[in-house]
Every structure is written in structure tokens, then in C-alpha cells.
Amino acid sequence: MNTVGGTMGESTGDSSGIAPPSVLEMDHAFDALAHPRRRYLLYTLRTDGTRTLWGLAKRIAAWEEDIPEETVDAGRTERVYVSLYHNHVPKLVDDGIVAFSDADETIEPASNAESVLAILDTIGGYEDTRQEDHAREEHGEGFS
Known part of the structure; x- marks a missing residue:
């Protein structure tokens, strides 16, 4: 996996404060789950693997607006894409959560x-019912 604009890269576990790939401290895990877009991203990857x-961006935009994915306009998708590309994905890459x-x-x-x-499976259903519902609708009852 490569870097994006010098902001994304795989975790190295060096003295930079980034968690090594094999161990993620609880603070890093909860920080990764702190933003709804990152949780939506993780809900999607949990069932789809690679996207x-x-x-x-299109799926997350649809979930955020609570509309069918095919009705999301390109402008809205692009705004979510930019947010993911520059903010959320680099954070998850730095913590070794996604590549x-x-x-x-x-x-x-x-x-x-x-x-x-x-952690998302454990607390998501209690604290994040709207996001969990979107994921269940998308992936069926076998989702968990």
C-alpha cells in the first residue's frame, strides 16, 4: 500500500506515536470510532472486505442522507470522498486499521x-443504532 499526498502510509511502530500494526491501544481504537464517517466506513468493510x-464515499453519502445509493448526486459523493481521502482514511491507515x-x-x-x-460490534448497536440499521438493511439479517 502506498501513501497519498504524503499523508497516508502503513504504521511503522516507531517513536512517532503511531501504534505498531500488531497492537492498537484502546485510545486509538476509540478515537478511530469517534467520527460517524469512520464508523460507516468500517461497517462497510466489515462485510465487503475491499472497496x-x-x-x-457514495455509500456513506447515501447513509448520511438516509436515501438510496443510486439517488446520491455526484457533488455530494465528491464532498464525502474528499473528506475520506484527506481526513478519515489517513487516520485509519496510520493506526493500521485499513490499508x-x-x-x-x-x-x-x-x-x-x-x-x-x-469494539464496533459490541457497542455499535447500543450507541449507533441508525448506522447499524443502515448496515443491516444493506447486508441483510445475517449481518453481525
């Missing part, structure tokens, strides 16, 4: 994804 950034490929702009779970998704 394009544009596809994620991003510049070549095809795909996002996939990384080494720390499982621990963050376990």
Missing part, C-alpha cells in the same frame, strides 16, 4: 481492523 474509495492503495484507490482491512470491528 474503492469512490464506492465507499489504502493509491494505484486503484481501494481500501481494505489491515492488521488492527479486527480489534476495532470487535
